[in-house]
Amino acid sequence: MRRYFGRKLLIYMLTFFLAVTIDWLIPRFMPGNPVQTLLGRADLHAEAAEVMYGYYTRAFGLDVSIWQQYLNFWKALFHGDLGTSVFLFPMPVLEAIKNAIPYDIFLLLPAILLSWFAGNKFGAFAARRKWLDNTVLPLGYILTATPYMWLGLLLAWALGIVLDVFPISGAYSYAMVPSFSWAFIKSLLTHWFLPFASIFMVKFGGWAIGMRNMIIYELEADYSHYLEALGAPRKLIRKYAFRNAILPQITGLALDLGVIVAGALATEIVFSYPGIGYLILQAIQNQDYFLLQGCFLFIIIGVLLANFAIDIAYVLVDPRTRMGMQGEAA
């Protein structure tokens, strides 16, 4: 068992190392002096540019050998010093990201988990009725095929503008100061609902289809036939089939995280919801590459951690893999 986790951990460390290296390499690939190109494009007035240039040359350490730069980069990384954001000048990149993270978690966590749970439950339920099966399948395919941001746009336009039921931008109404008053929380939730709904619906379709196919496969499995032959009630058979069909969906969740995060970025931009996605948009618009690289690192860390957590959960839930590891005999 330990060997299995050791191996998994090794792969994740390797992945993280590779990702960070890519993150460090990319600017160096770009032609010309990276700092010059960056600052040149940002329309800063003279002496601010001067200060910034000095700072970044040192940060990039262009005078030092490549290898030394690489080490400095890692050292800085561990100190949490990701450089200073260009367009939010005094604020270090880490600071900006720290402000954005809570919103991201507040949006992503419920969206992913709820859609996963509801999608699977609905997929299992749909496999039972023929007419439901014929409606779920096409609807599910259309939902998964919808680009996140477009669904966001649709919801924003339909519910936000036309019916004006939900606000469509920002995390809470600008007039309010963050406090624990009921009014603020209400505003927080109403702003949160539309982005949540758009991510939720797209992923809901995906999980529903996945579960429907898996559960039909499990219902055709030998153990289901055996239980039927012994007169077990449909409820018990479906319970077993659901438990076995949910396992691959767990790994599916892990593998799909990368895609969900990407979708979330786009949705945040539609609703200018102040998560990392929106931060990235602003970073791009203001040519602030250090903020961009910082966001990149946080996305990587988040996805890797989640993947590792899901891997552990999977081993605990699925006895076959646990047994498979112990029973390593011939």
Added chain:
Amino acid sequence: MLRLDGLSKVYKVGTFGGKELHAVSDVTFDVRDREVVSLIGESGSGKSTIGKMILRLIPESSGMIRFNGVDISTLKGGALKEYYRNVQGVFQDPFSSYNPIFKADRVFGMIREEFYPEMKDHEWNDKIDSSLKAVGLNPDDVLDKFPHQLSGGQLQRFLIARALLLDIQFLVADEIISMLDASTRIDVLNLLADLKSRGLSILFITHDLSLGYYISERAVILYRGCVVEMGSTERIFDNPLHPYTTMLMAAVPRLDKKWEQVEVELKAKQSEYTGGCAYYERCPLADKDRACATERPTLIEAERDHFVACRKL
């Protein structure tokens, strides 16, 4: 014709290949010209692994296989192709031996592309017709058909016909009839026996003792990768010496004797023989001195042309 010396195959298993699985360990036997030898063993005894090693489909870990005196592991490229001109194999599952999206007679096509590229059509068709008739198939109702349109028996005979297109001297038949029905099984077995008269030697791999008895002059009994008994089929079946063989004889369901009768007979005959090696932990007769467990028994000739690997004899 074919000689195996100390042949072994070791597989790496476990996540990092920690543990070793000795599928075949130190197997030595030979197949003479025009002879059918049956290789009998239960699942997991390594009999198919030996078959695949002879056909050069998997490399051997140690030991040597000599065909007409030539060590086959040295054969490369053209020489290997010549080896396949003389040695061919037929496998257990007829439906997995054919590429599902092509017609069945594509297996002939492959032989033609590789071995007889310059042969003219009519000459090649005659060659196919003659080999099909040799295996008792009517060319009209088997050619130009997809594998799923033919029965298991026809497919297996089709593969034997394919081998006959080459002038083969040695055929490895790996459980070729275990997937067939009782009635078609016998025709394929009779066919194998007839091939012997054409100068072919056959290694007949099976788990079914009665089939082995029916067709082969000499038999090799395998247990977990080791040869436990070897020799002429009649002698082994009439007078099984090794405890594992005795157990096999007692367990196989027969049509003439009930299990109890067989057990009584066997008990009477072999009360005085004991001992075993790889069979040590299951062997009821091995007395507890370390010799049985530690030293590997060597094949000794208990009687003329009847060898057994057992320390207690």
Added chain:
Amino acid sequence: MSLQVENLTVYYQTLKGRVRALEGATFAIADGEIMGLAGESGCGKTTLGNSLIRLTPRMRYIDGSVELDDEELPIWDAEKMNPFRFKKVSIIPQYAMSAMNPTRKIGKMTAELLESRKVSFKATLPELKRRLDLVELSHDVLDMYPIELSGGMKQRAVMVLSTLLNPSLLIADEITSALDVSTQKAVAEMLVEFRDREFVKSMIVITHDISILYQIADSIMIMYAGQLAEKASTNVIIHFPRHPYTKLLISSLPKVGVKHSERRLAGIPGKPPLLLDPPAGCRFRERCPGASERCLERPPFIEIEKGHFVACWKEFEKNA
């Protein structure tokens, strides 16, 4: 009479039409009788076995009645059949190796199954443990997962589970074919043991290996292309078969002690007919050496001697 089957007819619904897999089967099994059901692949023996307990989605009940201990089994209606399943009729499936839910401990699965059939697990536990000892399975099998058991152990666990409620009819479908010779013998002898200890009143053992039936079955019924060919006591079937197909089938089986050089056995020429549109009358007609015009009309399955049923016109004339 334990089991009475009248004119049972079951077809398969496929894209290409209806496969007439089982045609008018009429036979009976007494209490305590182990009936072997043998025949080549595709002869309908598994269809017959399964139709007595659970019709798979593609099976279509056409006709016929089944009585078990003088009670009519509603095999055409899956819901009405449920009360009988497991309690009156049980099955050891062909796929016994993968019949248990891989992600559930065997004990827990058994408990849930019993409770779902309104049988208290606690009350049955002592008997379950006794039967595990009988089949040489240690009790801690109950909190192991199926993946931790060997093939033979899984087979025995399913045997115990299927017969736990002492059904009066047990259907054992090809349970020995996937096992080694040694485990095969142990499992076969266990079936006889279950019958002797009255865990099961009567049994149908489905297999293509007639020599296994010779060892454990009291009577053997031979099927060919969906029709019953012959049924008689084991010795009569093996030594004095009357139906031409049984004769050819028995003679084509190599016995230990028969060498090719001494006696060359013969197979049966030709192939069994496709059951999509089977030939009229006796379906063995094309391959039967003694076929005549009479065979165009389907021969009834009649008792020509005490306990010996045959479906062949030639045999009736010989007797008349």
Added chain:
Amino acid sequence: MTKQKKKSEILYFALRNNRLRVGLAVVLFFLVLTFVGPLFTEYSPDDYVGPSAQPPSPEYWFGTTTFGQDVFTQFVLGLKATFLVGVVGGGLGTLIGVLVGFIAGYQGGIVDEILNTLTNIVLVIPTLAILLIIAAYLEVRGILTESIFIGCTAWPWAARAIRAQTFSLRSRDFVDLARMSGMKPRKIIFTEIAPNMMSYLFMTFILQFGGAILIAATLDFIGLGPTRGISLGLMMNNAVLWSALHLGMWWWFIPPGVAITAIVGALYVMNVGLDEVFNPKLREM
């Protein structure tokens, strides 16, 4: 002579499978629109053709943007870009996936171990983040470069699927039979294993095609789309930037979304249909 019978059989089932027909019809409709569309409009996407913020009218079928650009022209040319990304990105992703999958599947051993670890790593990394960084640093971004980047990061899915399929085929007896007929490994892969997977490769391509379009749309939407020319994602980005929502200019952002969803959705449905056609078990029933 041997292949015709098999091909016609597949065609026979394919034509009768309505999921496939519906999916194909939708994709073909948009494909035709891509070629025919430009004939109906003489403007280029950025020209200022008429009054701004016009709702759809006979004059401007899809209305005009806040700058008076013709939305229909942008839509039609955007479609071309989307299909291009799909073909190049999806094609490249499938190609790399097939190569990695084949080699890992057939070779096995160490080669398989390395390639498999590589696949898992690229699979876990959120590829969009990498594309983000790369695109951000590029001065000039064309549709082609974007497709190539998408192709290079989208292959793990294909590699995993094809590796599993090759593994199962490699252990089949007919591969051993081919080896015993003296065929060289390369020939075995292309004449024996590959034809069996033709249906599989095609389905993988369809999924990659759809995936590439979605990723491209997201990238363009974030503002990292092609600097020159237009794409559906870019249209949506512009619509949001110039607050088409608040101004109620639905005709600016609805059509591109509909097109993407329809194409990708049709591809997925086609995939299900193909699965039924190519899956012999279903056909034998």
